[in-house]
Amino acid sequence: MSIRIAGLTLEHPVLNGSGTFDAIAARRAFGDELGERFPFSAFVSKTITPEPRAGNPPPRLFETPSGMVNSIGLPNKGLAGFLDQDLPELAELPVPLVVSVMATDREGFSRLVGAVGARDEVAAIELNVSCPNVKSGLIVGEQPAETLALCEALRPLTAKPLIVKLTPNTADPAAVALAAEQGGADAVSLINTLRATALDPATGEPWLGAGSGGLSGPAVRPLALDQVRRVAAEVGVPVIGMGGIESGADALEFLTLGAQAVAVGTANFRDPGAGERVRRELEGLRGQAPALHLN
C-alpha cells in the first residue's frame, strides 16, 4: 500500500492528524512497543509556535454526540524548546517526521519554516493556517488571498515539502486550497476542527475555559468528506483527507473521493491503536468499491 505524496514515500496511506497523538508521551506510556507497532506512515507533530505557549485554561474538552469539542490552545515548548528537546526524540521514530507550525505573523512563520526546514530530521512541514482555538490563527486559512501570500512568502525558505492544513470554517475551501497550490504548497490536508461551542448544562455558561473550541470525531465526517471531494476536484496537488475516520471503510471513502492519503485524529484518543486498525482494515478493503450513499 506504499504511496508517494508531496515528495515523501510512505509505507501506507494512514497518517495522524496534528495534535492527536504525542509520540513522546505515548512512548512513556507504552514503551518500545510503540516503535515496533508505530501506527502511522508519517508522524505529524503537534503544532509548534515561535514562542512557548501554556495553552488554554481548563476545561478544555467537552464530549458531544459522536464527537468532542476541544479548546486546547496549542500548548508547546516553542521553536527553541522543540528543536532542543523534542526533535531528537521524534527523529528516532521509524517513520518520516512532518512538523506542524503556526505563527500569528509572517515573520514568525518564516522563522519556523526556516529553522525547522533546515533540519535533516524533518521530512516535511505542515502549515497550520486553520486552528480555530487561537484568535489570530483563523484569518489566513479563511481567505484565499492571505493563504496565497503566506505560501508565496514561505515557499522560497525551504526545499522541504510544504503541506497546508486547511480550515473547514470557510465558505469555499476549494478556493483556499487552490491559493495554497498556487503559492507553492506541495499538498493540502483537511479538515481541521469546526468552530464549536459547548454550554455547561448546569449553568448555561460556556463550558470551555477559552469560551469556544473546535468539533471533531465521527460527527464531522460527512462534512469532511464533502470538503475533501470539493478540494480534490479542484487542486492538482495531493490531498490528505481527515475528519472522523474510525475504520478502514471510512478511510476508503476519503480515498474514493480523491484523497491520496488519510489521517486518523480523534479516534486515536479512543484507542491509541486506532491508526493500526484503520490501516489493517484498509488493506483488507483494497480493490473494493466503497458503498457510497450519495443523494
Place this chain on the structure above:
Amino acid sequence: MTGRVRAPFGARECEVVERRETGGYVVFTARDREGPDPAPGQFYMLATDGWGGDGGRPFLPRAFSVATAARDDRGVRLGFLVEAVGPGTRALAALKAGAALRVCGPLGRPFSEPRALVPGAPGAILVGGGIGIAPIAILRRHFSMRAIPARTLLGFRDRAHAGGLELFECQEVGLASEDGHVGHRGYVTDLLEVALKGEGAASAAVYACGPPAMLEAVRSICAFRGATAELAMEAPMACGYGACFGCAVPRAEGGYMRLCVDGPVVRADQIETALVAGSGH
C-alpha cells in the same frame, strides 16, 4: 513502589467476571489476560462494547483508577468502582459478568513509597472520599503486603455510599460521613486534622483521593502542617496517554501539567489548587 508500569500498546478486550452492587456503587472485576500488574494510583481508560450507540454518547472512554488487582494463572483481575452519574458511567455500571470491556492501561504516574517513617510520628495516612476510595484501596493493600504501617481514613456522604468499604476487607479504618450514620459526623478531613496534630506531623506521608473539595482541604491541611501529600486527581480526559492535552491542571510554578502523564498522582506542592475547573464532573 514499582513505579510507572507501562501499558500494552492499544486498547484491548477484557471479560467482566464479576459485578456486584454495594451501596451507591458498582464494583466490577474484569480479567485482563495481556496486561501487567498495575501500580497503585494508576488508571485505565474503559469503554464497553456498543459505546457510542445511544444517541452518540458516551463517545470517549472514561478514566478509572484501579481499585483491586489480583493475579492468577489466567491474567490479572482488575477491580473498578463505578457510580452511575452520566452516560459513560451508566454504561459501565450496567456491565454484567461475561460482557466485554475495552481497556487501555495501566496508565499514568502511581503513588510513591513513603520516605523512612519516624517511629511515633503519624506515618503514612491514607485518605479516601466517596468514589475516590478506589486507589486508596489498592494502595492500602500494597502497604499491608509490604508491612508498611499506614492509617486509613475514609469519608462518605451517607450510609448508602459507605458500601465501598468492603474494598478494605477487615482492615482497620477511621470513618466519617456527612450525615453521621457512619463514624464521625462530618468530613474525613476532620479526621486528618486530628491525625496530624502534634510534633511529628511534618514527617507524615499523606495519600489522598476524593472529590476536588476534599483534595483541596487535604492539600491545605498538609501544607499548613508541613506534611508531604500525594493526591490522586481527576480531570476531563479524552485519551489517557498524553495525546489530547485535555486534562490540564495548573502547576504551582505556572503553566499546566497533563494529568494523564504527569499524574494522576501529583505531589500536593506541585499544584496551586485541587479545585480545577471541569473536574468532578
